[in-house]
Amino acid sequence: MANGQQKAQQNLDAFLEWSATQKDDDYKQIAFRGQLSRTEVAKAVGCGKSALNQNPDIRKHLKKLEDNLRDKGVLPPLTDTAKKEANKPKQYDNTANRKALDSKRSSSLEAENIELKAKIKELQGKLKRFGELSETLSEMGFMPR
Missing domain, CATH: 1.20.890 (cAMP-dependent Protein Kinase, Chain A)
Incomplete structure (x- = not known):
């Protein structure tokens, strides 16, 4: 059984191998909201979606890949707001569930x-x-x- 570091390296190798075999049209197929769909990428690579977010090497390569695709025009360019918010953590809204329930009840x-x-x-x-x-x-x- 592989330990965490070995599994992380295996996931990175699988991601790099997958990204090297894809064409621009393949990336267009899995584009979602201006970036590559993390769910579809994880399925194609054969790893968990969490690996894409938690493995810093994969995250770095994925960002680099998306930036290259934006330069080629495969993905739309980032807006100014998206550029500012890129490194900030998303704020958790603990009232979202209550709002959804209230809306449904209403x-x-x-x-x-x-x-x-x-x-x-x-x-x-x-x-x-x-x-x-x-x-x-x-x-x-x-x-x-």
Whole structure:
């Protein structure tokens, strides 16, 4: 069984071998949001997606590869904002899950509200019709018991 360093080297070798065999059109197929899809790269290389993020050598080579592809026009150039944010860690939003749940609940409540308004309108129409019928019957002297 390989230790961590050996596995990291094997993953790096597999990544370098994979990247050497790819053509520009192959990279276009796996481009996603202005960069190479990490999931697709990991599948093609045969390693975990975490290896692409955690192995500093693979990360360095992947960044270099993407920069070369941007220079060739295969990938779109980075925006100014993306360049500024490149080395900063992403801020964790601990309220994202709550917001998603609230949004889902809100939309279901809105749908239920629309259904209930339609039901009320239907029942008000029936009440009006039966109210007139009841009034007519009482004027004629036929009162239901």
